Amino acid sequence: MPGVSEMNIREKNLWLFDVDNTLIRDVDHPDVFQDALRLWNALKTKGKTNAILTNVGRLSSRQIHDVLESVGFHTEIEKTFSAGAAAAAYVHNRSPGARCFVISEGGATEDFVSRGLNVTNNPPIEYVAVAADRGLTFAELNFATKMVREGAQLICISGSFEYRGVYLGMEDVYIGERSIVAAIEHATGVTSVVVGKPLPEIFTETMTILGFAADDAVMVGDNPASDIAGGNAAGMTTILVNRDSENIVQFDSQGHDLKPDIAVNSLEEIIELL
Numbered sequence: 001m002p003g004v005s006e007m008n009i010r011e012k013n014l015w016l017f018d019v020d021n022t023l024i025r026d027v028d029h030p031d032v033f034q035d036a037l038r039l040w041n042a043l044k045t046k047g048k049t050n051a052i053l054t055n056v057g058r059l060s061s062r063q064i065h066d067v068l069e070s071v072g073f074h075t076e077i078e079k080t081f082s083a084g085a086a087a088a089a090y091v092h093n094r095s096p097g098a099r100c101f102v103i104s105e106g107g108a109t110e111d112f113v114s115r116g117l118n119v120t121n122n123p124p125i126e127y128v129a130v131a132a133d134r135g136l137t138f139a140e141l142n143f144a145t146k147m148v149r150e151g152a153q154l155i156c157i158s159g160s161f162e163y164r165g166v167y168l169g170m171e172d173v174y175i176g177e178r179s180i181v182a183a184i185e186h187a188t189g190v191t192s193v194v195v196g197k198p199l200p201e202i203f204t205e206t207m208t209i210l211g212f213a214a215d216d217a218v219m220v221g222d223n224p225a226s227d228i229a230g231g232n233a234a235g236m237t238t239i240l241v242n243r244d245s246e247n248i249v250q251f252d253s254q255g256h257d258l259k260p261d262i263a264v265n266s267l268e269e270i271i272e273l274l
C-alpha cells in the first residue's frame with residue numbers, strides 16, 4: 001500500500017534534481033546514472049518541468065548546464081541553479097549591485113557577474129563570497145579576512161568540508177569552501193552565512209523563479225543532509241535515491257528533518273509511480 005505522497009507523486013509538476021551522485025557521478029566525472037536519465041525522460045514525456053538545484057559552486061550555472069546537456073539531460077540554462085547562482089541571488093535580494101570579492105575557480109564569479117553584482121578585487125567590499133577554489137592564494141585569503149574584519153558580510157557558497165574531484169589533471173580529495181571559510185571565521189570571529197542546500201530559502205527562491213508552489217514540487221537527491229533536509233524544510237515532497245555512500249558529500253543539515261517522503265534504490269521505482 002503506497003503512502004499518501006507516493007499516490008500523489010504523479011500530480012507534481014516541478015521536479016528539482018540534484019546533480020552529483022544523483023544524475024551523474026560528479027561534474028568532473030559525468031558518468032550517467034541510467035535510472036536517473038530514464039526518470040528524467042519519462043517526466044519530460046509527461047510534460048513535467050525538470051530543473052537543477054546543485055550545491056556545486058566551483059562551476060557556474062552555464063557550465064553545469066553544459067556538462068548535463070553533453071550527457072543527455074536536456075533542459076534550459078534558465079532552469080539550472082548552481083550554488084553560486086543561489087548565493088548571487090541571496091546577495092542581490094539584499095543589496096542589488098553590491099561590491100563583492102569572490103573567491104572561486106571562475107564559476108561562481110560568472111554567476112555573480114550574470115546577476116549584475118559588482119565583482120571587484122579592491123575595497124570597499126560589502127560581501128566576501130567564498131566558493132571552492134583549488135588555486136586559492138594566501139593574498140586572496142588574507143584580503144578576504146581583512147575585508148570581513150572591516151565589516152564585509154561573509155558568504156560561504158555551498159558548504160562542503162571536502163569533496164572528490166579532478167584539478168589540473170589530478171584526482172584527489174580536496175578541501176571544500178566550508179573549510180576555507182572556517183579559516184576566515186577563526187581569524188575574524190565572524191560567522192558566515194552558508195548559501196547552499198539545505199538552506200530553505202534557496203529552494204523557495206528557485207520554485208518562485210520557476211513559478212511553482214512547494215506543494216506542486218519534488219526534490220530528488222542522494223544526500224539526506226542537503227537535498228532532503230532542505231526540500232523538507234521548504235515544504236516540498238522529497239525523494240532520496242540510495243547511491244554509493246562513498247560519494248555522498250558531507251554538509252551540515254542545520255537541524256532540519258532528514259527523513260525523505262520516499263526512499264528508493266533506483267529511480268526506476270519512481271517511473272512506476274507516474
Ligand SMILES: [Mg+2]
Pocket residue numbers: 018019020021022221222223
Ligand atoms: Mg548529490
